[in-house]
Amino acid sequence: IINDIVEFMEPVLQEKEVTVHCTMEDVSFIGDMGMIRELAMNLIDNAVKYNRPGGHVYVSVRQEEQHVNLTVRDTGVGIPEDKQKRVFERFYRADTSRSQKINGSGLGLSIVKHIVEHHHGTISLQSKMQDGTTITVRFPKGSSSNSLVEK
Numbered sequence: 001i002i003n004d005i006v007e008f009m010e011p012v013l014q015e016k017e018v019t020v021h022c023t024m025e026d027v028s029f030i031g032d033m034g035m036i037r038e039l040a041m042n043l044i045d046n047a048v049k050y051n052r053p054g055g056h057v058y059v060s061v062r063q064e065e066q067h068v069n070l071t072v073r074d075t076g077v078g079i080p081e082d083k084q085k086r087v088f089e090r091f092y093r094a095d096t097s098r099s100q101k102i103n104g105s106g107l108g109l110s111i112v113k114h115i116v117e118h119h120h121g122t123i124s125l126q127s128k129m130q131d132g133t134t135i136t137v138r139f140p141k142g143s144s145s146n147s148l149v150e151k
């Protein structure tokens with residue numbers, strides 16, 4: 001999934017002069033493939049979009065004993081500390097993105113949060129202005145998505 005996304009984004013990466021580095025382990029967990037794709041797409045899209053020319057994005061996928069971890073780190077503009085909680089709200093956009101005229105609807109991270117919850121996972125964000133942002137998503141390995149449980 002990650003390789004597909006990076007390949008798909010190649011023209012944007014060239015245009016923005018951003019390099020994506022991937023460190024991936026083979027992982028297995030039960031989840032909705034389309035949703036996981038959407039989640040990864042949104043996180044990588046943000047990491048590229050809010051980056052700087054010559055910037056980097058580090059994507060890592062790791063298998064822990066009971067969890068699968070996806071981390072997307074960028075060397076971009078960062079998110080002001082007082083705005084960090086709000087970025088998961090629908091339609092919320094930090095002024096850093098509006099003032100720089102970067103397009104977006106403010107929906108991506110609210111969708112990501114929804115997908116994480118659907119899979120009983122957790123999401124955390126660390127960010128420093130002018131330094132970059134790291135988002136870590138953690139999925140319980142054995143736990144299936146809500147929809148699978150319901151079935």
Ligand code: ATP
Nearest residue numbers: 046050078087093094097104105106107108109133
């Ligand atoms: P959309 O994803 O719907 O096209 P968007 O990127 O503005 O639009 P979100 O992905 O929900 O919306 O992100 C919300 C806001 O959080 C962004 O507008 C931006 O201000 C901030 N943000 C998200 N990811 C990053 C990041 N990696 N670096 C800096 N700011 C970010």
Ligand code: MG
Nearest residue numbers: 046104108109
């Ligand atoms: Mg987005």
